[in-house]
Amino acid sequence: MQTYKVAIVGTGGIAAVHADNLARTGGRAELVAACDVDQGRLDDFAGKHGIPATYLTLAELLAGAKPDIVHLCTPPMFHIDQAIECLEAGVHVLSEKPPALSLADFDRLETAQATGGAQFSCVFQHRFGDASAAARHLIGGSEFGRPLVARCDTLWYRPDSYWDLPWRGTWNAEGGGPTMGHGIHQFDLLLHLMGPWEEVTAVAGRQARATSTEDLSAALVRFRSGAVATMINSLLSPRETSDIRIDCEYATVELSHLYGYSMDNWTVTGAPGHEDEVTAAWTSRPLEQGSGHSAQFLAMYDALDAGRPLPAGADSARQTLELAAAIYASAFTGQPVRRGQIVPGHPFYGGMDGDGLGTRVLDATALNRTAVDTAV
Template identity: 85%
Template sequence: MRTYKVALVGTGGIAAIHADNLSRAKDRVELVAACDVDEARLAAFSDEHGIVGRYQDLTQLLAEAKPDIVHLCTPPMLHIDQAIECLEAGVHVLSEKPPALSLADFDRLNTAQAVGGTQFSCVFQHRFGDASAAAQALIGGSDFGRPLVARCDTLWYRPDSYFELPWRGSWKAEGGGPTMGHGIHQFDLLLHLLGPWTEVTAIASRQARATSTEDLSVALVRFENGAVATLINSLLSPRETSDIRIDCEFATIELSHLYGYSTDNWTLTPAPGHESTVANAWSGQPLERGSGHSAQFLAMYDALDAGKPLPAGADSARQTLELAAAIYASAFTGVPVRRGDIVPGHPFYAGMDGAGLGTRVLDETALSVPSPV
């Protein structure tokens, strides 16, 4: 197994999670460099995590530290340009979500990957727990049967003070509200479990938070396999949970957690007459490892060792980003959106606000909503 040289770009809160999880990978990784425009923050972070290479410029880092992989832990509006620079320099990229603020920007990755002979992956760590792998293997099979009905809720709470950072709650910096920045993890897992989506009908509104984006979206999604799911993405929910429920022909499988899960967070309910079959199918799967960044990091190194495509790579990350775009497009136009509808020339291809349509709709809605206290 090869030891990979890794650099962290951005040294804020999420970078600390990356550094802590990289330390668990032991001899699979060497954390060789960090980069941040804030010199004091860079120094404090590097001292804490024992990082020798310290840079305030990404181009210089790539030239001098020569990492194999760069982890992008910067604000969302920086992800795509930084990813392209790394890929073209021959460095693999693992980017925090969202991978880009629009499908137009995301599609620039194809050329960059080809130029550098490198790969892009997005941090969708919920895919990588043992239980999600077991669920993916069993849903649609003979033991669980076809998936029929599902729900996927990201019910989180963010007070007004959360948006004091100037890049939060804006279309230009985050690309959207909880649909893009919060619920995307959970509905990415839903897509991982159920497969390709085909059509979405949605609403979005600004209920209470002083942002330019939505603070709530609700969607009805149909999948290629015939399953139908509801999705709620909220920043207005004092009792925070992240929930997925999938009703198959012979079993209901549920996940309830907040920011990560273990096997204990999953619940199975067999249909009458299928108790032993469902229980045996589940217990026959490896169910030790929970979700988390370290699980995705190790899966990435294994793929590189084997010369295989990276998990959560560009193609599957695009499907998730396309669903986010479709939720906004349906919410702000009032019509269903099918997968593949949002192409170059479509108003929601270049931005999640539909060339300003989303902002106008939310502003009109807000006229009837009391101002935030």
């Protein structure tokens, strides 16, 4: 097993999660460098995590540290250009979500990967761990049966002060609100467990928060299998939970947690007459490793060792990003959106705001609500 040289770009809050989890990989990774535009923050981060080399620009890091893998922990608007710079230099990329602010930007990765011979992966850590692997194996199989109906809710709470950072809550910097920046982890896991989606009908609104984007979206998603799922992405929910429930022919699979899960967060229930078979199938699978960044890091190293495509690579990450784009497109046009419909020339291909349509719809809704409140 190879030990990989890793560098972290961006030393804000999520970077500490990466550094801490890299230390839990049993020597599979060596954290050789960090990069940030803020020298003081960079020095503090490097000192805390014992990082030997620091750089103020990505170009200097790539030339000086020569890492095998770069972890992008910068704000969302920087992800795609930084990923392309790394890939063209032949360095693998693990990018925090969202991987890009639009499908148009994301599709630039294909040329960059071919140019440098390196691979892109997105941080979708909920896919990893034993319980997720067990559920993915069993859903659609003979013991659990095919999936029929599901729900996927990211019900979180963020006060107005959350948007004090100037890049938060803007289409140009984050690409959207909770659909892009928060719920994307949970519905990525839903897609990982249930397979390709086919059509979505959605609504989105700015109910209460000081943001330019939505603070709530809700969607009805139909999958290729015929299954149907409801989905809510909210920053308005005081009792925070992250929930997935998938009802199959013979079993219900449930996951309830907040920002990460262990085995205890999963519940599997057999249909009447199938209890023993369902329980036996679930407990026969390995159920020890929890989810989290370190689980994804280890899966990435195993793939590189074996010469396999990276897990959570560009193709599957694009499916998740396309669903986010379709939710916005449906919400702001009032029409269902099918997978594959958002292509070059479509207003939502170049951005989740749909060439300003999203802003106009959200602003009009907010004005109408204000008018009603004033009248009352």
